[in-house]
Amino acid sequence: MQLSGWGNFPKRTTQLTAPRTEAEVAAQIAEGRAVARGNGRSYGDSAIGAARTLDMRGFDRMLSFNAATGQLVTEAGVMLSDVIDSFLPRGWFPMVTPGTKLITLGGAIAADVHGKNHHVEGSFRACVDWIDLMGPDGSVTRCSRDENAELFGWTIGGMGLTGVILRCAIRLRSVKSGWIRQTMIPAANLDEAITAFEDNMAATYSVAWIDCAAKGAALGRSLVMLGEHAEPGEVPPRYRATPFNAPRRRKKTFPMNAPGFALNPLSVRAFNALYYWNGSRQEGQQIVDWDGYFYPLDAILKWNRLYGRKGFMQFQCVLPQDRAREGLHRLMSAISESGQASFLSVLKRFGPQDSPFSFPMEGYTLALDFPRHARAIALMPELDAITLDHGGRFYLAKDSRVPADTFATADPRAAAFAQWRRENGLADAFASAQSERLHL
Amino acid sequence: MTHPVLILGARSDMARATARAFAALGHPIQLAARNADSLQAEKADLETRYGVEVTLHDFDALDVERHEGFVDGLPVLPRIAVCAVGTMGEQEENEKDPAKAVAVLRSNFEGPAIVLGVLADRFAHRGSGTLVGISSVAGDRGRASNYVYGSAKAGFTAFLSGLRNRLAKQNVHVVTVKPGFVNTAMTAHLDLPAKLTAEPDEVAGAIVKAVKKQRNIIYVRSIWWLVMSIICALPEMIFKKTSI
Numbered sequence: 001m002q003l004s005g006w007g008n009f010p011k012r013t014t015q016l017t018a019p020r021t022e023a024e025v026a027a028q029i030a031e032g033r034a035v036a037r038g039n040g041r042s043y044g045d046s047a048i049g050a051a052r053t054l055d056m057r058g059f060d061r062m063l064s065f066n067a068a069t070g071q072l073v074t075e076a077g078v079m080l081s082d083v084i085d086s087f088l089p090r091g092w093f094p095m096v097t098p099g100t101k102l103i104t105l106g107g108a109i110a111a112d113v114h115g116k117n118h119h120v121e122g123s124f125r126a127c128v129d130w131i132d133l134m135g136p137d138g139s140v141t142r143c144s145r146d147e148n149a150e151l152f153g154w155t156i157g158g159m160g161l162t163g164v165i166l167r168c169a170i171r172l173r174s175v176k177s178g179w180i181r182q183t184m185i186p187a188a189n190l191d192e193a194i195t196a197f198e199d200n201m202a203a204t205y206s207v208a209w210i211d212c213a214a215k216g217a218a219l220g221r222s223l224v225m226l227g228e229h230a231e232p233g234e235v236p237p238r239y240r241a242t243p244f245n246a247p248r249r250r251k252k253t254f255p256m257n258a259p260g261f262a263l264n265p266l267s268v269r270a271f272n273a274l275y276y277w278n279g280s281r282q283e284g285q286q287i288v289d290w291d292g293y294f295y296p297l298d299a300i301l302k303w304n305r306l307y308g309r310k311g312f313m314q315f316q317c318v319l320p321q322d323r324a325r326e327g328l329h330r331l332m333s334a335i336s337e338s339g340q341a342s343f344l345s346v347l348k349r350f351g352p353q354d355s356p357f358s359f360p361m362e363g364y365t366l367a368l369d370f371p372r373h374a375r376a377i378a379l380m381p382e383l384d385a386i387t388l389d390h391g392g393r394f395y396l397a398k399d400s401r402v403p404a405d406t407f408a409t410a411d412p413r414a415a416a417f418a419q420w421r422r423e424n425g426l427a428d429a430f431a432s433a434q435s436e437r438l439h440l
Numbered sequence: 441m442t443h444p445v446l447i448l449g450a451r452s453d454m455a456r457a458t459a460r461a462f463a464a465l466g467h468p469i470q471l472a473a474r475n476a477d478s479l480q481a482e483k484a485d486l487e488t489r490y491g492v493e494v495t496l497h498d499f500d501a502l503d504v505e506r507h508e509g510f511v512d513g514l515p516v517l518p519r520i521a522v523c524a525v526g527t528m529g530e531q532e533e534n535e536k537d538p539a540k541a542v543a544v545l546r547s548n549f550e551g552p553a554i555v556l557g558v559l560a561d562r563f564a565h566r567g568s569g570t571l572v573g574i575s576s577v578a579g580d581r582g583r584a585s586n587y588v589y590g591s592a593k594a595g596f597t598a599f600l601s602g603l604r605n606r607l608a609k610q611n612v613h614v615v616t617v618k619p620g621f622v623n624t625a626m627t628a629h630l631d632l633p634a635k636l637t638a639e640p641d642e643v644a645g646a647i648v649k650a651v652k653k654q655r656n657i658i659y660v661r662s663i664w665w666l667v668m669s670i671i672c673a674l675p676e677m678i679f680k681k682t683s684i
Binding site: 018020058060061062063064065072074075082086090 | 481482484485488489490491625628
């Protein structure tokens with residue numbers, strides 16, 4: 001069947017199965033060129049098997065929880081939203097979470113996702129204690145920092161190309177409420193935004209929404225949002241009796257694919273200006289619920305339809321700390337001059353990262369969405385070149401279109417990963433549309 | 441609401457979702473299926489997610505001789521019992537292979553009816569309880585495409601109806617659930633229309649609500665009521681020539 005990622009592009013033919021038992025997983029792997037898929041939230045072609053795709057959402061059992069250590073053991077198809085549903089009422093929250101909770105833990109490990117606290121606590125890797133991984137011969141290996149450490153290292157961020165993740169142990173963080181104390185800092189331009197990040201390295205969470213349509217002196221104007229888990233006493237009075245029960249918002253579903261003209265330079269510019277103006281009025285501190293703070297887009301199910309039938313592409317790069325400022329200026333200038341402003345753009349300071357093949361490195365990451373039309377597609381090589389010029393690299397979980405040679409130049413670890421896969425007999429068993437496109 | 445809930449045929453996707461839905465409300469759960477020890481992961485899941493007590497019980501729906509012993513062997517008589525036992529088989533095989541047809545007829549009708557009958561007696565004696573039978577829209581009218589399965593479900597639907605009638609005066613309630621198409625392992629090989637196909641979670645939610653509101657017969661997606669009303673209203677002269 002035809003399968004795509006969250007960006008609705010590309011669509012690739014693959015044989016999709018939903019195994020229920022480990023024996024069924026092993027049988028699929030034995031056929032070759034398979035990759036596991038979670039909830040399909042990677043944007044590009046990461047979770048489309050080159051020949052076979054294993055829908056792992058049936059493996060959704062939680063197996064144990066240790067309230068002394070916060071360690072949760074689950075099968076790989078358990079969703080982050082389920083973890084929050086079960087454990088926030090008991091005072092626990094994921095240690096690391098990306099901007100959507102509608103992902104499986106297996107997917108979070110494979111992409112080594114990051115959150116608003118990367119600068120302090122690192123990527124998802126930091127909360128993973130061990131992984132049970134099924135190899136090419138169907139045998140299951142437990143790997144951790146102490147046991148099969150090399151396999152553990154490559155698997156986290158390895159995009160499912162080291163085996164099929166069956167189970168994992170992750171650690172949750174203890175929280176005092178389901179609320180976040182948010183501090184909003186309007187930044188009039190890119191330099192002010194960077195200053196706001198650098199001045200607030202001790203904040204638990206930090207992220208900026210950045211206006212890609214602004215030009216000139218306002219280039220890169222941003223709303224920098226800091227966050228701390230709120231104490232029970234800070235919870236709004238009407239929710240204080242049950243501080244973990246934030247109000248549940250009604251979910252809306254984006255009804256259909258929007259027509260291609262819905263997102264045009266004018267509407268994007270207007271939206272961004274309005275968003276900045278509205279955010280600036282909320283300068284200072286506010287108490288917000290966890291769902292609204294971490295997962296604003298989860299409130300609109302199927303929001304990817306906003307971009308219409310042709311789908312959209314994400315551009316996400318990270319630039320090393322010493323060259324980030326200059327590189328970001330060039331990226332923002334290129335985007336604003338092209339008139340192809342991104343509707344949703346996010347800037348984030350990363351902290352140090354020590355891992356063989358994960359995306360983050362100390363510096364700044366910029367994430368942009370573009371509808372898939374000719375002018376936006378034409379802008380991509382320019383952004384790629386600026387990224388390369390400044391020692392940056394690309395995020396596989398978002399990618400559907402970086403040319404193989406560009407990726408290889410940006411990330412020399414890719415060649416090492418590919419070689420390690422060949423040496424360990426993994427290259428034929430595990431392959432995605434993305435791994436074949438980028439020769440991983 | 442912390443009364444124990446018994447799930448019969450606990451391995452199926454609908455049963456798993458139903459167990460979760462009741463556990464989420466704090467009910468202790470009794471999971472019953474063949475080879476119950478292999479349900480350890482389900483037990484761990486319910487305990488970990490919801491912090492409720494879960495027990496496992498060997499139960500073979502086809503071994504009707506032992507149903508009384510099974511019910512009396514439960515650590516505590518449940519307040520709510522959900523029967524999710526059933527198997528669809530392949531219509532073509534069911535037509536040609538008597539052994540397969542017998543298995544489908546027995547596992548969709550005989551086994552579920554007998555065990556719910558035993559539970560009904562115990563519930564009536566106690567003077568409280570709710571029985572939930574997962575039947576099927578396939579039982580509303582026999583069709584060429586699945587009448588072996590459908591006729592067994594028709595029998596089960598009639599049994600539940602009679603049970604409800606009998607127990608109405610004894611404070612025991614009976615819910616008949618007709619899920620329509622459900623996206624489960626049993627139907628994974630079929631190409632089902634999205635609008636008519638419910639997720640197991642939806643079925644579970646509908647069951648919990650039906651138990652709470654003491655509903656009698658529920659279609660999980662209300663469109664199925666319409667679809668089946670039309671199918672049932674067709675005169676036999678016309679119906680017999682259709683392929684639906």
